[in-house]
Structures are given as structure tokens and as C-alpha cells.
Amino acid sequence: MIEEYYGELFLMPIPLEFSGNRCSYQCSYCFASGNRFKGGGDYASVLRQIERVFNKGSNPWVTYFLRNKYPVCLSNRTDPFSLGNTRTTIQLIRLLSSRGVPVFVQTKGGDGAFEVADSMSPSVWYVSMSFFDNRKRCKIEPNTPSIESRKELIAHLIHKGHKVLIGMNPMVPDWIPESDARALVDWAASVGVSGIISARLHLSAEQQKRMTVASRSALSGVLPWAGKRTVPSDVVNHDRYIRSLCQDEGVEYFSIGQPWPTKIYEPFRELYPKTLSVVHDFINWAWNNKEDGEEVHFEEFEKVMMERLPGGLFELRSHLCKVCRVLGAKGTPDYWSFRDMLKILWQEWKHPWCLVRNQNFAFDSLDEESYRIREDGYAVLRFSRAGFEGPCS
Numbered sequence: 001m002i003e004e005y006y007g008e009l010f011l012m013p014i015p016l017e018f019s020g021n022r023c024s025y026q027c028s029y030c031f032a033s034g035n036r037f038k039g040g041g042d043y044a045s046v047l048r049q050i051e052r053v054f055n056k057g058s059n060p061w062v063t064y065f066l067r068n069k070y071p072v073c074l075s076n077r078t079d080p081f082s083l084g085n086t087r088t089t090i091q092l093i094r095l096l097s098s099r100g101v102p103v104f105v106q107t108k109g110g111d112g113a114f115e116v117a118d119s120m121s122p123s124v125w126y127v128s129m130s131f132f133d134n135r136k137r138c139k140i141e142p143n144t145p146s147i148e149s150r151k152e153l154i155a156h157l158i159h160k161g162h163k164v165l166i167g168m169n170p171m172v173p174d175w176i177p178e179s180d181a182r183a184l185v186d187w188a189a190s191v192g193v194s195g196i197i198s199a200r201l202h203l204s205a206e207q208q209k210r211m212t213v214a215s216r217s218a219l220s221g222v223l224p225w226a227g228k229r230t231v232p233s234d235v236v237n238h239d240r241y242i243r244s245l246c247q248d249e250g251v252e253y254f255s256i257g258q259p260w261p262t263k264i265y266e267p268f269r270e271l272y273p274k275t276l277s278v279v280h281d282f283i284n285w286a287w288n289n290k291e292d293g294e295e296v297h298f299e300e301f302e303k304v305m306m307e308r309l310p311g312g313l314f315e316l317r318s319h320l321c322k323v324c325r326v327l328g329a330k331g332t333p334d335y336w337s338f339r340d341m342l343k344i345l346w347q348e349w350k351h352p353w354c355l356v357r358n359q360n361f362a363f364d365s366l367d368e369e370s371y372r373i374r375e376d377g378y379a380v381l382r383f384s385r386a387g388f389e390g391p392c393s
């Protein structure tokens with residue numbers, strides 16, 4: 001079934017996802033298998049769902065965003081071209097396209113990817129590459145398409161007018177050491193990749209418990225830090241190193257949570273008529289419009305973010321439950337407007353995308369323990385290009 005893409009709200013500008021059968025690629029670090037994902041349904045069930053949505057409506061979130069032709073992500077919890085998924089992927093893209101609904105593809109490649117690339121309208125493809133050395137890839141992602149085949153796919157996609165982002169997700173220094181990172185960035189620049197998105201490896205204690213013995217053994221070198229909040233210094237340094245390579249080669253590089261502006265979302269905005277706002281829209285705005293140390297007010301955030309967020313009420317408690325159990329706890333209203341949700345992003349630091357979690361922003365402190373709240377209940381923030389160290393200035 002097409003579902004709410006709740007987990008990545010405010011990070012990815014896409015509101016919907018479809019994940020079909022469980023992924024056959026079985027990467028050792030897969031969060032989806034760690035979350036006991038059982039499969040999201042077959043083509044017949046999604047066909048019935050789409051007919052329902054367009055005829056009389058069903059789940060309000062899915063109905064709203066499908067009818068308004070926002071893109072659907074294929075797929076977040078499986079690979080759309082893994083065994084048992086390709087056929088559904090091809091059929092579903094055709095069906096959505098006949099309804100004017102675009103698709104955003106997340107994949108490591110596989111049978112059918114070339115066929116889809118040739119037949120669908122220009123779209124954004126996120127092709128994962130945590131490795132550039134195929135021997136290293138085989139140890140952690142033994143069943144996935146080879147690095148060579150992904151390179152072929154990426155070059156083909158760009159040739160056909162699609163925009164490609166490489167997902168270095170997860171980025172682990174041992175998996176893509178400096179020489180491999182340099183080769184990957186050089187190659188990405190030479191074929192015209194639109195950018196690289198990197199994210200640290202994170203596997204919660206719960207997810208680690210559910211891993212198979214084989215996966216745990218393949219990841220034995222990284223599990224001790226993969227469950228911790230603090231990012232190890234060698235990961236931070238490697239991230240900086242790859243960023244500098246990308247800067248030299250003119251490739252856009254985005255690491256999740258970075259305190260710098262980004263152009264990484266431009267392919268989405270170029271190819272899809274409708275997308276959602278993400279927190280980095282506001283970070284970009286602040287870099288262009290604010291002086292260092294200047295106050296930032298909620299109305300500025302609201303104005304920028306509401307440019308791409310719909311009015312009305314949506315079942316946003318589920319988003320809160322997904323990203324932060326405390327905020328989505330019992331007693332929280334089910335339905336929210338996006339405006340209400342922005343207040344959470346503005347001043348509730350427990351939310352992963354709360355602005356003060358990004359070093360560009362801090363609460364305007366009154367003393368060591370309190371910060372400034374306006375009479376109408378909104379906190380006052382301050383902006384810094386160099387970055388603040390904690391939530392309060």
C-alpha cells in the first residue's frame with residue numbers, strides 16, 4: 001500500500017512511499033529488516049487502493065497527497081528492483097504516471113531498473129553507494145548489484161534525463177577509505193551526478209538485537225559505535241574529507257544535519273511540480289538573509305516553510321510517534337496543522353529536526369538555564385554561520 005512517509009518528514013520533500021515485498025538484497029546494516037518490516041503489499045492491493053483514493057478517498061494523508069500529485073518514494077523499506085519487486089515497480093510506475101503522480105526512486109539497481117529508466121519521465125533517483133570497491137561491498141552487501149552495474153545504471157539514468165543523487169548511506173570510513181572516496185567523487189563529477197548525500201550508520205540497540213548472527217559478525221567492527229548518539233571523530237573527519245573532495249570537483253555534498261546551506265534539494269524542485277518544505281529550506285534562507293548573531297523569529301520560519309506545506313489538518317501525531325516517542329505520547333492530539341507542527345520544530349529540541357539541533361541556531365539565552373520566550377509563547381532564536389555549540393547561545 002502507498003503509505004505516509006512519516007519518518008523522513010522535513011528531511012525529504014516527499015510525503016508518500018510504497019514498499020513492496022521484503023528486500024532480497026539483505027544488507028547487513030538494513031534498518032528495515034531490523035524493524036521487522038513484513039512487506040507493504042502487492043500490485044493488486046495498491047491498484048485497489050489507488051482506485052479508492054481517486055474515486056472516494058480513503059486514508060486522508062494518502063488521499064490528499066496522491067490527488068494533489070505529490071511524488072511517491074519507491075522504496076524506503078525495500079529495494080524496488082530486488083527479487084519479487086521489479087514487476088510491481090514497473091506496473092505501479094505506469095499506473096501512477098497515468099494519474100499524473102510522479103515517482104522518486106531509491107535503489108541499489110537490479111533487474112528492470114534500465115527498463116524503468118527508459119520509460120518513465122525524468123525523475124530523481126537516489127542510488128546507494130556506501131562502497132566503491134566491489135570486494136568490500138561483497139562483505140557487507142553480498143546480494144546487491146555490483147558497483148560496476150550501479151555505475152552503468154547511474155550513467156544511463158543521467159543520459160536519459162534523470163537526476164541522480166548518490167546515497168553514501170551509511171558512510172563508514174573503513175568501507176570507503178580515502179582513495180576509494182576520491183575515485184568515487186572524481187567519477188561522479190565526470191558523469192554529472194547531481195550530488196552525494198551522506199549519513200552516519202545508526203542502528204539502535206533494539207535493531208542490533210534483531211540482527212542475524214551473520215549480519216552482526218559482518219558489522220562487528222562498527223556495532224560498538226553504531227548505537228551511540230555521538231558521532232565518532234573519525235566519521236566526522238572522513239565526512240569533512242569527502243566534502244572537501246566534492247568542493248574541489250564541484251559536486252554538491254550534503255551530510256544529514258549539516259550547518260551549511262545546500263543545493264541538494266534542487267533536483268526535486270526542478271523535476272516535480274509539488275514537493276514539501278524541508279528544514280534546510282529555512283537554513284538556506286537564513287544564510288541569505290540573516291547577519292551573524294541576529295535574532296530569528298517564528299514568523300520568518302513559518303513564512304518560508306509554509307510556501308510548500310499545505311493548510312488543513314493532518315494526522316501528524318503518527319509522525320511524532322515515529323521520530324520521537326516522547327512528543328507523540330498518549331494525550332497528544334492526532335490531527336495537527338503543519339503550522340502547529342512548525343512550532344515543535346521551532347522550539348522543542350526533542351524533535352530530531354528542531355532548529356536548535358542544527359549548529360546554525362540557538363535559543364537566545366537569558367542566563368545559563370533559561371532562554372527568551374515572547375509573550376505569545378514563541379522562543380527567540382539567534383543565527384550564526386560559524387555555529388553555536390549547544391541549544392542556548
Ligand code: SF4
Pocket residue numbers: 023024025026027029030031032033076077078079082108
Ligand atoms: S537494499 Fe535497502 S532495503 Fe534492501 S536490504 Fe539493503 S538496505 Fe535494506
